Amino acid sequence: MEFIKSNPDGLKFYLNDSKFYFKSGESISQLVLAFEEYGHFNENKSNVILIHHALSTHSHVASHELNKNKGWWDNIVGKGKAIDTEKYYVICINNLGSCFGSSGPSVINPEENFLYGSDFPEVSFEDVVHSQKFLLDFLKIKKLYAIVGPSLGGMISLQFSILYPDFVERLLSISSSARTTPANNANRAIQREIIKLDPNWKNGKYIQNPLKGLKAARKLGILTYRSVEEFNERFDAESSANISGEEKDSVTKVESYLEYNAAKFAKGFDTNSYLTILRMMDIYDVRSELTKLKAHTLIISVDTDRLFPHEQQREIYTELEKLGKPVRYIIHESKFGHDTFLIETDTIGNYIKEFLEKRIDNE
Amino acid sequence: MEFIKSNPDGLKFYLNDSKFYFKSGESISQLVLAFEEYGHFNENKSNVILIHHALSTHSHVASHELNKNKGWWDNIVGKGKAIDTEKYYVICINNLGSCFGSSGPSVINPEENFLYGSDFPEVSFEDVVHSQKFLLDFLKIKKLYAIVGPSLGGMISLQFSILYPDFVERLLSISSSARTTPANNANRAIQREIIKLDPNWKNGKYIQNPLKGLKAARKLGILTYRSVEEFNERFDAESSANISGEEKDSVTKVESYLEYNAAKFAKGFDTNSYLTILRMMDIYDVRSELTKLKAHTLIISVDTDRLFPHEQQREIYTELEKLGKPVRYIIHESKFGHDTFLIETDTIGNYIKEFLEKRIDNE
Numbered sequence: 001m002e003f004i005k006s007n008p009d010g011l012k013f014y015l016n017d018s019k020f021y022f023k024s025g026e027s028i029s030q031l032v033l034a035f036e037e038y039g040h041f042n043e044n045k046s047n048v049i050l051i052h053h054a055l056s057t058h059s060h061v062a063s064h065e066l067n068k069n070k071g072w073w074d075n076i077v078g079k080g081k082a083i084d085t086e087k088y089y090v091i092c093i094n095n096l097g098s099c100f101g102s103s104g105p106s107v108i109n110p111e112e113n114f115l116y117g118s119d120f121p122e123v124s125f126e127d128v129v130h131s132q133k134f135l136l137d138f139l140k141i142k143k144l145y146a147i148v149g150p151s152l153g154g155m156i157s158l159q160f161s162i163l164y165p166d167f168v169e170r171l172l173s174i175s176s177s178a179r180t181t182p183a184n185n186a187n188r189a190i191q192r193e194i195i196k197l198d199p200n201w202k203n204g205k206y207i208q209n210p211l212k213g214l215k216a217a218r219k220l221g222i223l224t225y226r227s228v229e230e231f232n233e234r235f236d237a238e239s240s241a242n243i244s245g246e247e248k249d250s251v252t253k254v255e256s257y258l259e260y261n262a263a264k265f266a267k268g269f270d271t272n273s274y275l276t277i278l279r280m281m282d283i284y285d286v287r288s289e290l291t292k293l294k295a296h297t298l299i300i301s302v303d304t305d306r307l308f309p310h311e312q313q314r315e316i317y318t319e320l321e322k323l324g325k326p327v328r329y330i331i332h333e334s335k336f337g338h339d340t341f342l343i344e345t346d347t348i349g350n351y352i353k354e355f356l357e358k359r360i361d362n363e
Numbered sequence: 364m365e366f367i368k369s370n371p372d373g374l375k376f377y378l379n380d381s382k383f384y385f386k387s388g389e390s391i392s393q394l395v396l397a398f399e400e401y402g403h404f405n406e407n408k409s410n411v412i413l414i415h416h417a418l419s420t421h422s423h424v425a426s427h428e429l430n431k432n433k434g435w436w437d438n439i440v441g442k443g444k445a446i447d448t449e450k451y452y453v454i455c456i457n458n459l460g461s462c463f464g465s466s467g468p469s470v471i472n473p474e475e476n477f478l479y480g481s482d483f484p485e486v487s488f489e490d491v492v493h494s495q496k497f498l499l500d501f502l503k504i505k506k507l508y509a510i511v512g513p514s515l516g517g518m519i520s521l522q523f524s525i526l527y528p529d530f531v532e533r534l535l536s537i538s539s540s541a542r543t544t545p546a547n548n549a550n551r552a553i554q555r556e557i558i559k560l561d562p563n564w565k566n567g568k569y570i571q572n573p574l575k576g577l578k579a580a581r582k583l584g585i586l587t588y589r590s591v592e593e594f595n596e597r598f599d600a601e602s603s604a605n606i607s608g609e610e611k612d613s614v615t616k617v618e619s620y621l622e623y624n625a626a627k628f629a630k631g632f633d634t635n636s637y638l639t640i641l642r643m644m645d646i647y648d649v650r651s652e653l654t655k656l657k658a659h660t661l662i663i664s665v666d667t668d669r670l671f672p673h674e675q676q677r678e679i680y681t682e683l684e685k686l687g688k689p690v691r692y693i694i695h696e697s698k699f700g701h702d703t704f705l706i707e708t709d710t711i712g713n714y715i716k717e718f719l720e721k722r723i724d725n726e
Binding site for chain 2: 181182183185186187189190193194197198199212213216219220223228231232234235236250251253254255258282283309
């Protein structure tokens with residue numbers, strides 16, 4: 001049985017009582033996906049845009065009638081905005097394995113009447129995509145006008161367009177990647193190790209979220225979200241005149257910045273979910289499958305991105321270009337590094353708008 | 364009372380029983396410095412080269428008669444090598460605050476008959492330099508032919524040349540920096556936090572070195588010692604053909620690499636010493652004091668250095684040049700990032716040799 005129920009704040013839940021099988025062979029007895037909708041279907045449902053969210057965010061892309069809280073892309077999604085909800089029906093689904101309403105380690109296993117916790121199956125990008133396809137089918141969506149994903153979201157978008165090439169007309173990958181790299185793996189390996197140092201971790205069977213470990217791990221992630229230049233500029237200004245040996249304001253300032261942002265994240269994020277998603281990224285590499293792609297594609301990269309360097313993103317473009325696929329590539333200059341898509345929303349919005357409005361001709 | 368005693372393996376100890384005062388105002392009742400010597404003084408002791416070691420190393424720069432173990436710069440220091448011990452008297456002193464024989468948290472406080480531990484005073488670069496000057500004076504060295512320092516060693520060399528400008532004829536700073544940056548501070552702040560997560564840490568009053576924490580912290584350091592390119596090249600080779608979802612060999616390989624190197628480091632390094640040195644680096648900024656420098660200076664940077672980016676090193680050059688100081692700058696191209704000075708010892712050795720042999724004319 002599949003059905004949808006709605007919360008008063010506009011958060012919807014898709015429930016499917018058939019067993020959901022993961023790529024690993026494991027299964028869960030019920031699939032739940034939390035999602036939010038913006039705008040309306042047109043007559044033949046040909047105006048659907050699927051947005052994939054990043055690691056730390058959720059389905060609340062933008063504020064709406066039932067939930068006025070700011071979304072993570074408020075400046076980009078809405079009436080008259082780059083992704084215009086007067087024109088498009090927009091849907092964003094909390095990723096399988098995450099912790100904002102969808103099936104994942106932090107929800108209750110109906111068979112055990114207890115949280116899945118670290119027993120939740122290993123999640124792959126394919127699993128995330130397949131779970132979303134169930135929901136889209138249930139909504140009788142036959143084709144996506146566009147699929148848009150920043151960061152981890154872009155990796156899901158790419159995986160989606162590879163698994164369902166005829167389902168996706170336009171693909172927009174922002175500050176994303178077609179593969180994990182050893183440098184990324186190293187960073188994540190250390191994050192895992194840090195979390196496991198927290199005495200509250202208890203081998204994943206924690207009662208209290210191991211906040212200290214999660215926070216310290218997250219800080220390591222945060223280091224890669226901004227450029228060195230931006231970091232130095234922001235925290236160095238007042239200290240540059242100081243003489244060696246004096247306590248630097250910048251040390252304290254940097255520590256406060258990391259603490260504030262990591263604490264904000266850790267307060268709302270389940271550690272087992274975090275580890276599930278890190279693991280998923282560890283085993284991601286779709287380079288050899290790009291040949292399946294049919295969508296018109298735009299790759300947007302940022303020159304100072306430390307997490308997914310622009311060279312890696314150019315690889316996707318070069319590969320698609322070589323395969324004769326319709327693809328464009330933008331390298332955007334900004335000091336804000338990987339986080340640019342959350343900050344320079346005007347410029348990023350313009351790229352998106354232009355891409356969405358471009359007519360696609362059959363070659 | 365000051366005196367020198369020697370171990371059978373050629374490790375010497377300088378002991379000074381006068382109180383040693385730190386910049387912080389604190390003091391220790393006895394200063395001990397471990398050091399090693401290579402080559403011999405010439406008649407007027409005008410052939411002295413002082414080498415400053417990096418964070419994780421020690422006075423054993425190269426193997427010698429009494430200690431055949433490989434040193435950290437075996438290919439550079441020795442008979443007929445770039446720093447030719449037939450020609451020069453070479454001395455390397457274990458940094459104050461470190462843990463290879465010199466006064467630091469891991470030695471016994473003679474007043475308490477117990478390890479200093481976290482009660483050891485805060486150490487500044489000035490303190491390291493002043494402590495070394497005591498020893499050099501005791502050895503009746505009137506001037507250094509050259510001072511050579513890679514990485515943290517270069518920071519000490521620079522600080523030395525600023526505090527004793529008339530004492531230093533040539534300064535060679537390799538992959539080093541004239542200031543700490545907020546990006547560096549952030550990395551170190553997280554390392555500190557990681558160490559404190561280890562239950563063995565016990566607020567610095569540990570009986571057993573908190574190995575797990577120290578190892579995890581060190582891995583974060585290691586991330587900055589090599590370039591992303593080198594990392595990706597080394598660990599990615601076999602995995603590039605894999606298809607999404609398959610267990611990647613590279614994940615395991617990266618983890619083993621980090622584990623091996625961090626474990627090797629942590630086995631020999633005291634955690635309180637490590638924190639003392641990180642703290643010292645936090646408060647380092649000699650940019651405003653470069654005006655005092657008199658030495659002929661060579662700055663060698665590596666284009667892929669993630670710890671001390673070459674732009675930062677060019678700053679030292681530009682500033683000295685502006686001040687009319689005799690200075691040269693080399694940007695060396697290598698994929699080995701910050702660690703290049705330990706790997707491409709042939710090329711680095713050539714730069715050093717050429718610099719040491721150049722006649723200095725009075726301008």
